[in-house]
Amino acid sequence: MFENLTPQPADKILALMQMYREDPRDTKIDLGVGVYKNAQGHTPIMRAIKAAEKQVWDVQDSKSYTGLAGDPAFGDLMVKLVLGDALAREQVAAVATPGGTGAVRQGFELARLANPNVRVFVSNPTWPNHMSILKYLGIETITYRYFDETTCAVDFDGMMADLQNVRAGDLVLLHGCCHNPTGANLNAAEWQAVVEVLNRKGAIPMIDIAYQGFGDGLEEDAAATRMVAASVPECLIAASCSKNFGVYRERTGILMAISNDASLKGVMQGNLNFLNRQNYSFPPDHGARIVSTILHTPELRADWAAELEEVRLSMLGLRTQLASELQKLSGSDRFAFIAQHRGMFSRLGASPEHVERLRAEHAIYMVGDSRLNIAGLNAQSVPILAKAIIDVGI
Ligand code: LMR
Numbered sequence: 001m002f003e004n005l006t007p008q009p010a011d012k013i014l015a016l017m018q019m020y021r022e023d024p025r026d027t028k029i030d031l032g033v034g035v036y037k038n039a040q041g042h043t044p045i046m047r048a049i050k051a052a053e054k055q056v057w058d059v060q061d062s063k064s065y066t067g068l069a070g071d072p073a074f075g076d077l078m079v080k081l082v083l084g085d086a087l088a089r090e091q092v093a094a095v096a097t098p099g100g101t102g103a104v105r106q107g108f109e110l111a112r113l114a115n116p117n118v119r120v121f122v123s124n125p126t127w128p129n130h131m132s133i134l135k136y137l138g139i140e141t142i143t144y145r146y147f148d149e150t151t152c153a154v155d156f157d158g159m160m161a162d163l164q165n166v167r168a169g170d171l172v173l174l175h176g177c178c179h180n181p182t183g184a185n186l187n188a189a190e191w192q193a194v195v196e197v198l199n200r201k202g203a204i205p206m207i208d209i210a211y212q213g214f215g216d217g218l219e220e221d222a223a224a225t226r227m228v229a230a231s232v233p234e235c236l237i238a239a240s241c242s243k244n245f246g247v248y249r250e251r252t253g254i255l256m257a258i259s260n261d262a263s264l265k266g267v268m269q270g271n272l273n274f275l276n277r278q279n280y281s282f283p284p285d286h287g288a289r290i291v292s293t294i295l296h297t298p299e300l301r302a303d304w305a306a307e308l309e310e311v312r313l314s315m316l317g318l319r320t321q322l323a324s325e326l327q328k329l330s331g332s333d334r335f336a337f338i339a340q341h342r343g344m345f346s347r348l349g350a351s352p353e354h355v356e357r358l359r360a361e362h363a364i365y366m367v368g369d370s371r372l373n374i375a376g377l378n379a380q381s382v383p384i385l386a387k388a389i390i391d392v393g394i
Helices: 012-022 047-059 072-083 099-114 128-137 156-163 188-201 218-231 262-279 286-296 298-330 352-362 381-391
Strands: 092-097 119-124 140-145 171-175 204-209 234-240 253-259 345-347 371-373
Touching: 012 128, 047 286, 047 298, 072 092, 072 218, 072 234, 072 253, 072 286, 092 099, 092 262, 099 128, 099 204, 099 234, 099 253, 099 262, 119 128, 119 156, 128 140, 140 156, 156 188, 171 188, 188 204, 188 218, 204 218, 218 234, 253 262, 286 298, 298 381, 352 381
Parallel strands: 119 140, 119 171, 171 204, 204 234
Antiparallel strands: 092 253, 234 253, 345 371
């Protein structure tokens, strides 16, 4: 049977990681995959994670199965972290998932269970794996305009024009904060306008929130998600702990399904549990347990939030530094958007040829669509990147 297999297309982000590893140049700079790195280029384990792991090791006396939805405490604490007081816990059906990707996949599958002909609207561009999973599931996907390549800001008029085409029952995928790959985000008034059109058309928002705490702060980054969840009849939310808790390899995430019809909660929860059972049975627990230990232990939570804030501010500092270096070298403000973007990524709006020249001539690795991971920089490499950007003619 295996002779029938055909090669799968390489994931662009993962292929770039591999190329970077194989590059022998010691001056190489990795601005590819979305992993936080400190000034030394290391992805550290957060202090609170280390402490919580120790606590879990001390008190955990069994590795027997959790429930299909995962540890209930994790569900309660994550719903609170993402939704704050916008909704009561009773209104939210939720399952733990293997990372944010697991949540995204289960969200699409739940939508398809509810509506086998569901169409999913996604921003152009979006995280490439959104497209790949949708294609794999055979779900019809339609893009809406999102990014203006010239201004490197949100093309809000284009987005609104395209969202006029959504129909009742369509799912509209939105990034809760820190849009990946562009770094360009909607403001509060724009979010309101999006909700208004979705409600008018009867479309359902699905929010992917993978970078809460990386943009403007933990509460600020969740504000749009909370507003949407409180303003629509139904929505899905896929949240990741990979980045804000730095537990990438533990695969820790959650999918929430919300309806204002309380009588549907049971069947929603049952379907979420069913999907977990079909796909991998019980969700991974170690990362979830560490996260819930942090969230319910006041000292650990305070220390985690403080370290996350250090991470956020360091990325903001690098953004400002890069924008000002480029201002100096180019003698123009055309790179000012880098300081305005939020989260880990900025899309430069450069051509694939420019990106290739950065890699070939300067050993600087960014994704082919000119997405750069700000956290891959440090104070020393910012001027090197700025000079290379001008050098290749971006
Ligand atoms: C990214 O966009 O680089 C991250 O979300 C990592 C990944 O899995 O692609």
